[in-house]
Amino acid sequence: MKDDVVIVGAGASGAAAAWKLASAGLRVTCLEQGGWVDPADTPSLRPDWEIARQTTHHPNPNVRQGPADYPVDDSEAAIKPFLYNAVGGSTILWGAHFPRFRPSDFRVRTLDGVADDWPISYEDLAPWYEENDRIMGVAGLSGDPGNPPRGPRQMPPVPPGVAATRMARAFDRLGWHWWPCDVAINTESYGEGRGACNNCGPCDLGCPQGARSATDVSYWPMALRAGVRLITGARVFEVETDAQGRATGVAYLDAAGQVQRHRAAVVALAANGLGTARLMLLSRSKRFPEGIANDTGLVGRRLMHHPTGMVTGTFADAVEGWRGPFAVSILCQEFYETDPTRDFVRGYQMQLIRSDGPVGTAVGGYLPRVPWGPGHHARFRQVFGHTASLTVTTEDLPRDDNRVTLSATLTDANGIPAPKMTYSLDDNTRRMIEHGIARATEAFTEAGAVDITPQRLVANAGFHLLGTACMGADPGASVVDARSRAHAVPNLVILDGSVFTTAAALNPTSTIQALALRAADLLIRDRKGIEVAA
Amino acid sequence: MSAALLLDTLLPGDEAFPPGHVVAEALAAHDRFGPALERILALLPEDFASQPPEARVTTLAAIEATHSEAFSALVLAAYSLYYTHPKVAAVLEASTGYRAGPPQPGGHALAPFDPALLAIPAVRAPLYRPTPEAET
Numbered sequence A: 001m002k003d004d005v006v007i008v009g010a011g012a013s014g015a016a017a018a019w020k021l022a023s024a025g026l027r028v029t030c031l032e033q034g035g036w037v038d039p040a041d042t043p044s045l046r047p048d049w050e051i052a053r054q055t056t057h058h059p060n061p062n063v064r065q066g067p068a069d070y071p072v073d074d075s076e077a078a079i080k081p082f083l084y085n086a087v088g089g090s091t092i093l094w095g096a097h098f099p100r101f102r103p104s105d106f107r108v109r110t111l112d113g114v115a116d117d118w119p120i121s122y123e124d125l126a127p128w129y130e131e132n133d134r135i136m137g138v139a140g141l142s143g144d145p146g147n148p149p150r151g152p153r154q155m156p157p158v159p160p161g162v163a164a165t166r167m168a169r170a171f172d173r174l175g176w177h178w179w180p181c182d183v184a185i186n187t188e189s190y191g192e193g194r195g196a197c198n199n200c201g202p203c204d205l206g207c208p209q210g211a212r213s214a215t216d217v218s219y220w221p222m223a224l225r226a227g228v229r230l231i232t233g234a235r236v237f238e239v240e241t242d243a244q245g246r247a248t249g250v251a252y253l254d255a256a257g258q259v260q261r262h263r264a265a266v267v268a269l270a271a272n273g274l275g276t277a278r279l280m281l282l283s284r285s286k287r288f289p290e291g292i293a294n295d296t297g298l299v300g301r302r303l304m305h306h307p308t309g310m311v312t313g314t315f316a317d318a319v320e321g322w323r324g325p326f327a328v329s330i331l332c333q334e335f336y337e338t339d340p341t342r343d344f345v346r347g348y349q350m351q352l353i354r355s356d357g358p359v360g361t362a363v364g365g366y367l368p369r370v371p372w373g374p375g376h377h378a379r380f381r382q383v384f385g386h387t388a389s390l391t392v393t394t395e396d397l398p399r400d401d402n403r404v405t406l407s408a409t410l411t412d413a414n415g416i417p418a419p420k421m422t423y424s425l426d427d428n429t430r431r432m433i434e435h436g437i438a439r440a441t442e443a444f445t446e447a448g449a450v451d452i453t454p455q456r457l458v459a460n461a462g463f464h465l466l467g468t469a470c471m472g473a474d475p476g477a478s479v480v481d482a483r484s485r486a487h488a489v490p491n492l493v494i495l496d497g498s499v500f501t502t503a504a505a506l507n508p509t510s511t512i513q514a515l516a517l518r519a520a521d522l523l524i525r526d527r528k529g530i531e532v533a534a
Numbered sequence B: 001m002s003a004a005l006l007l008d009t010l011l012p013g014d015e016a017f018p019p020g021h022v023v024a025e026a027l028a029a030h031d032r033f034g035p036a037l038e039r040i041l042a043l044l045p046e047d048f049a050s051q052p053p054e055a056r057v058t059t060l061a062a063i064e065a066t067h068s069e070a071f072s073a074l075v076l077a078a079y080s081l082y083y084t085h086p087k088v089a090a091v092l093e094a095s096t097g098y099r100a101g102p103p104q105p106g107g108h109a110l111a112p113f114d115p116a117l118l119a120i121p122a123v124r125a126p127l128y129r130p131t132p133e134a135e136t
Helices: A012-023 A049-054 A108-112 A122-136 A161-174 A219-225 A272-282 A358-363 A376-383 A427-447 A509-529 B002-010 B020-029 B034-041 B053-066 B068-082 B086-096
Strands: A003-008 A028-032 A073-077 A229-232 A235-241 A247-253 A259-269 A308-314 A330-332 A348-353 A387-394 A403-411 A417-423 A451-455 A492-494
Touching: A003 A012, A003 A247, A012 A028, A012 A122, A012 A219, A012 A509, A028 A259, A049 A358, A049 B068, A073 A403, A122 A219, A122 A509, A161 A330, A161 A348, A161 A387, A161 A427, A219 A229, A235 A259, A235 A272, A259 A272, A259 A509, A272 A403, A272 A417, A308 A427, A348 A427, A358 A376, A358 B068, A358 B086, A387 A427, A427 A451, A492 A509, B002 B020, B002 B034, B002 B053, B002 B068, B020 B034, B020 B068, B034 B068, B053 B068
Parallel strands: A003 A028, A003 A259, A028 A229, A073 A417, A259 A492
Antiparallel strands: A235 A247, A247 A259, A308 A387, A308 A451, A330 A348, A348 A387, A403 A417
16 A cells, blocks of 8 residues: 655655654654664763764764764765754754744745745745744743744743853854844743753763754654554655656665565655755656756756854953854844845844864864964863854755756665755855954954854855755645645645745744745645645 | 874874874775875975985975865874874873763763853843734
């Protein structure tokens, strides 16, 4: 008996949709190439936790080279990939920022004359943002003048710490917006068996408290109870179709390397903006010689990241940045919206990042590597525990030449072509980053930093992989419709960040999950009318 | 011998921090990091051990200039093992207040958020742009 829905990928979006669909009584199977990650096995419980960050738990799959990973050809990409393959997907190693898009993010063509409007609005998506917040659990505070009014979060905000408090006062003196970040981190016990954050720092290594929400501990327990069949170690390499181009199911390699086929009325892809595009391009047929649903040639194109500049301030006194969730405290959206007096369109936000442990400080990241040789220890003492950083997280406008293709030279362990990212920054983005660096420098100066160091592009920041199967009303200019269904394949749904029409200038997971829940609800509503293969 | 001198040149130590050779054995034996050491050792001149300390710095700088990727891999490896070595951890704890060792399960106290911090930004007018939907 074939399933109602087979979902490829058990990460942020796949987990949410699987739970929703199964809860409505649909037969759902989810195929995930990784396995379960036991939060009790986190390197944060070991003395060598910072070595794990540089090796086995590095966010770049090309460095990590885990058994579930596939390589990424980034030879022509200015920004390197960060992702994770496991139940929970990249939420396994994320920092848990959980902002919502602003209403204007859905209307960039109307408001600013660039890129494209989404075929849906913030108001359309708002009910699913709310539902997702309840399940993931959000710490934050109502009243932010930077965003539309909304109800209370599930928990109070994460405390800012020494550096963020100092920066908040500097923003106040400058007359700039700031607000505590919305984060999917428990500041109180919330959810099933999930405790409160104990302020340890390296959320990216996993959270034995279950405080940092990831879908393996939020959605998956509910999804499994609802009846979802989850198959791990399943590397999907093709979406199969019938002669009319309707999806019939998927083919995958199981954990033993044997080819298996799984039939379903509806195929849903949730493998992120890189993996989904790769799979679609791999899925060639007589009807779709350039990849499934790729009549327009847009599959893989319009790859968007959030190009990130960074400014690090060093203070004379210690600010103990090793305390607290590394990525989250406060943000500033003073320069988020388009301002015609600036030399760029759209905008950016600045997020305050805490500092690093001793290895992270020495090898560099927020600051350049501490030089080796005679001056090493003196320099280390100057910076260790004395810094904070502001990211300049910019909106990346879609371009056809920023894209995912299949690598001609690189394959995964099963001989399947790896995805290749071809990516460069445009002048608008560069100008935006320069503006942000100047403003962040101003803020650190106001806060009393004794040394301020800019990075014009953080290369290791490819954690938001967006836009490669874009959503739009026009079948000739987009891959999926407003319901996240492929224009050219009525029973193919795309759930992940691939569908983003534009990227906004903030972390996308909350929006990805809201879109997945919405797509699932619309599928439940419409399922009897969807054209499926015999 | 050369490995110890190489590491002491990278991380000379001072009145508190030990010299880099404290991680020489661990680095050579490390499955991921060991090859990085071997690559640079193979590039050292035969007289490296007999060079004065200043000359060793010059020698390594020259290797870094011509083999930057391999040299960076060694520095990453050396720093990673050095700053997780118990002797170095003890120095960090004594001199900075940092609690070396695993972040979990101890963590740090999570203070409550003080809403008074928001007195100024909370009273600002909205700064998000209206859209056609919001106006209808």
